[in-house]
Amino acid sequence: MKSSTLRTAEQITDQELIVLCLEGKDAGYTGLYNRYARKVYNSISRMISHTGEAEDILQDTFCTVFSDVSKLKGVLSIEAWVRRMAINRSISHLRKRKITFSDLGEMDVEDEVNNDSDDMEIFDCRVEDVKKSIEELSSGYKTILNLYVFEKMTHEEIAVMLGVSASTVRTQYHRAKKRVLLSLKDKCYYE
Structure with missing residues (x-):
């Protein structure tokens, strides 16, 4: 009888999750989301006070990640890449609300x-x-x-x-x- 090769989510590497995503398997998408969503949401919510807006940015971020999953193959730190994307989206959101980062002078x-x-x-x-x-x-x-x-x-x-x-x-x-x-x-x- 063959021994069980099932591993926990923590034992699966990011690259293995990406391969699962590229194969169209839900386990890959779910694994990436579960691994990084809370950390990414915390980064967003520190800049965006409104919970609903922060959740929308989180959703948009992961939709983009999942649609561009092939770009993740060469990324060294998926967490950093996803967080940077979320931060950029948060800043864009603030700019749309006319929050400016004015030049105050030297x-x-x-x-x-x-x-x-x-x-x-x-x-x-x-x-x-x-x-x-x-x-x-x-x-x-x-x-x-x-x-x-x-x-x-x-x-x-x-x-x-x-x-x-x-x-x-x-x-x-x-x-x-x-x-x-x-x-x-x-x-x-x-x-």
Whole structure:
């Protein structure tokens, strides 16, 4: 009798899932979706506050992934590729809503970077307070903060993605961080 060769979803590689997708098998599509949907949704929802809009972007992202599944064969990190696609769609969505990432000028950057002494304060906050403070930011600030902090993108990568200068990204990142810290001062104990 032949031994069972069934494997769990975690044991199947991304490339094997892609092959299943290319063969038109539902298991491949389901496997990719189940593996990455939650992480991708979290990236989207950090930029898009409205749950329905975030879910639409997630769905559009995976529809594109599945229709272009042959492009995934050579991709080294499927997670990074899908997340980048979702982030680009989120930014496009924000642009359609007229959220702009304006060019603030070079002089502001030095002031913003040099005046970050507030960062050294120690806060005793709950995670919910931090999330709420980030959520209260304008969409532009929130997007840049999330891309830099949670998506680990550089200022230069964010600048290219948003079509602004790296100094604008740095300025808006520092201003967003400052606003979060000011908000936390009202909500948390600090030393």
